[in-house]
Amino acid sequence: MKYDYLIVGSGLFGSICAYELKKRGYKILLIEKRDHLAGNIYTEDNEGIQVHKYGAHIFHTNNKAVWDYINRFAEFNRFTNSPIANYKNKLFNLPFNMNTFYQLWGVKTPKEAKAKIEEQKKLYHIENPKNLEEQAISLIGKDIYEILIKGYTEKQWGRKATELPPFIINRLPVRFTFDNNYFNDKYQGIPIGGYTQIIEKMLEGIDVELNTDFFENKEKNLELANKIIYTGSIDKFYDYQYGALEYRSLHFENETINESNYQGNAVINYTEYEIPYTRIIEHKHFDYVETDHTIITKEYPRDWKIGDEAYYPINDDKNATLFKKYKELADQEKLIHFGGRLAEYKYYDMHNVIENALNFINSIK
Ligand code: FAD
Known part of the structure; x- marks a missing residue:
């Protein structure tokens, strides 16, 4: 065979595998169905502005090894995510912190803010929340729920909060400091010049074919290399034989x-x-x-329907059961590894993907 590995997908998972395997002397072919590299972290230069084409991507991690690893491929700036919420033309700081509480209620000290939240929670005695609305009110009270959570969540999931399961919100982090930094992680930033250059550097010297869908020539592709690393959708790999895993798009x-x-x-x-x-x-x-x-x-x-871009997996029992069935098939494969967000049907941040890809590579004997 011409190649040791066929890698399907040029996202972070596939590209790290390609880079690390090449370093170890393996011969690799990477195919990508889109007309560009980098999967969902793709950024496109528009007269000096890096446009995040598949949604805003902010790198953050607590893992120094992961931070050092990604910094080998680009210099990162000191960007700190401090989102703002606009509700009926009034602005509030996020995540929920002393600035938000001041904007909502005029409270100026952590003691006053805590008392206000407790007072709000006590207005509704919800012992066993039956839906997302009840869950959120029991955790944080009605004002924050109605102004900052309800409409956003209903748009995000396409359903009323009273029809959504409570587990979507397990906890709502509140901060009693004047700190608008969204992430708690030690390392955070955006690569100066965008993310695409990172993938380009990883794939230097590797055979890459764009506009090449694995399924257009599945039988031939299965014969191209000794092993395959597949980062596409797991249900599609098995012809949706148990049904399609669901997403939000x-x-x-x-x-x-x-x-x-x-x-x-x-x-x-x-x-x-x-x-x-x-x-x-x-x-x-x-x-x-x-x-x-x-x-x-x-x-x-x-x-979302089959053929649309799949963004957020739906983490309910139905899809978990379905994924388990596909995973059982995947676990029986000797020569194919399923990795990354689509093959594992899981929302991963970039730092998770880096960790997983490096762990997988290190597990190869
Ligand atoms: P992907 O990037 O999806 O790569 C898979 C690749 O495989 C794609 O290029 C695809 O075209 C290709 N492919 C699929 N099927 C085939 C096929 N049949 N043949 C050939 N090629 C195929 N993470 C953060 O850390 N911070 C953030 O701020 C952040 N923001 C996000 C915002 C949004 C809206 C979304 C959806 C995700 C965000 N993420 C963020 C997560 C981040 O995008 C992922 O962790 C990362 O992109 C996953 O990499 P991957 O390689 O697993 O998947």
């Missing part, structure tokens, strides 16, 4: 605007139900670039 609407600064922040969430998008991203604020124009993206949650 997204629709992105990009707009170029002839002003240098549209909203003053990278991410603004729209938390009222009546506005159909969940957030507006202004890409230039990830990179701190100075240009006369700006590019914004409105993010609309969508129902």
